Amino acid sequence: MAYVKVKRRELTFAERMYLPAILKGLSHTFKHFVGAGGRAGVTMQYPEEKWELPNFYRGVPALVKDEDGREKCVACSLCEFVCPPRAISIIPQEIEGVVEKAPEVFDIDMLRCIFCGYCEEVCPEEAIFMSKEYEICGTSREELVYGKSKLYEIGLTLGDDGGVTDATKKWERLAREQSEQGVDTHQGADTE
């Protein structure tokens, strides 16, 4: 590596005095001081007042249901797999109907979540979204493990279906096609 010798600039007399700079700074302070009298103030009155959050904001991940109130999540566990800090734990269960499977337990440990949004990105059913919820508080660790009901509750703030409607039509379309083709898709032992 070659060295470059940088020559320091000589300070002017005024700069060496430093008083002009202080006065410049104080004048700014004074402008705000006077301005506050006219405007509402520079401090936001949180929590009475809240930020308008941009749409790309990534808050608590939340679960959503479709227009018919059906759980969209099918417990595929891809979000559980992709989640870098392993914040999600899912126990799947079998249900009646075309979808066959849904989460029995769906927990997100908010003490672990890093709000990366990977879960939203990986979800094949568009069932989990990053909400604008950022107030995460509780008095114990257990309280901060958000269960299914809490996650759906937060999901409601996103609108009925998290703002995505097309994906939910997949199962509807399947059921329609099946009935058009006269296929009973959920039957017992008698196959003949």
Add this chain to the structure above:
Amino acid sequence: MATLTIDGREVTVEPGTTVIEAVRRLGADVPHYCWHPGLSVAGNCRICLVEVEGMPTVQISCNLGVRDGMVVHTQSEKARQARQDVMELLLINHPLDCPICDQAGECKLQEYSFDFGTDGSRFDFPKVHKPKHVRFSEKVVFDAERCILCTRCVRFLDEVAGKDELDIINRGDRNEIAVARGDELTSDYQMNIVDVCPVGALTSTDFRFKSRVWFLKQTRSVCAGCSRGCNVTVGSRWNRVLRLVPAENQAVNKWWMCDDGRFTYRDVGADDRLGAPMVRKNGRLVEVSWDEALAAAAEGLGNAGKDLTAVVSARLTNEELHLAQTILDHVGAGERGYRARDFAKDDMLRTGDGNPNAAGAELMGLTPFTTDLPGAKHVFLCGDGVEQNEDLSSAAFVLVADCRESQTILEFATVVLPSVTAFEKRGSFTNVDGRIQRVEPSVRAPGSALEDWKLLGRLLAKLTGDAAPTSADSVLKSMGATRPAFEGLSLGRLGPLGKSTATATAAANGEAQ
């Protein structure tokens, strides 16, 4: 002998070998769904297409016999393109079920799609729908939409299990697999069709939706259901065993195992597992420290001497049986033996002997127990305190080392040493043919329960004053000196497939040692 060139490499095989077998001989593989090394050739899935010089079209390698001088390309552009086209056809009516399909993660359709599928569909029409969630039996559920009609399940039941119960019904794109003879599947080996199914069309009701397979910890071990000792892969998660699937071992179970064997894991999560050592004080069993329990056990055994009647379970590992025998020799116990356990026999794998290590017990000099326990004054139930509920009220001292609670324990035990199941310990079993195979732990035991070898080792140390063994492996290595069947063995040296020693095999065949 025929010498052929596959992707530029030469291989010499016996005439009659198929091209896919020759490729596999080289350590490579050709994609395949319907071909299975343990079943007849069906040649219906068409994914194993390869290019052969001098032949006008691509050929299925599973049904193409080798010829001397043949030149085969498995990776050529033509072969890849052909496979991609086959994939497209297979996926035309395939549902987008991956998120709810148990096979996801170990599905050949997913794997080959990833390898050479296209990323979109050119098919504009509604897919053909077929029955989903069809119950083939209590153990197996079928999804006709996911089925690729490879007939592996049909052939397995017919050719291997000897129950020709499944067949293809209907025609064209309405083709589906159905129970064609009888109401439901009856084979004791039917769950193997879930394993051979290359896609998620057949799922096990027992494992269904329990967990995605990629979360499972996979441990290679041995089934403790009977003395065959089928090799298994244990899938566990959350410290719970969730499923057992067969692991290939040509010398023992080939690719298969019986259905009952798959359910042997259920003991592990039983509610009545013992988790703490106990000693009876003033008529009641109270939890004590291991040290106190072992001291009480050693004292009781010492007092009993030759009046001790010991039942040693042939479900214990070779190492544990050796330690148990050493303890009994040290004490000078009079009566000892193992109890025979019945298990329905068939002419496939099930041996009829429910003791996974009966051969090991015989090698240690234990014989089936004949005397009656009631009336005995001093009793040691070593790994055998659960199933038989005898009246031991006349015994002054009853020592039980077992993993589950039982009436015998609650009523009569003086000292209880909690031990573990075959899923929680390391060691070896000697199977019916004298093959010594390795057992590996997949989950942790509840509470402070100890592996039987550890518990017996410590008990022996209490009796002799020597140091207790530090691992099951150290026991196996040291017992070779006195037990020729195990000479020169270590758990590492057994490898995943186990080993037969001359002495053990001769003993298993009933020849004099």
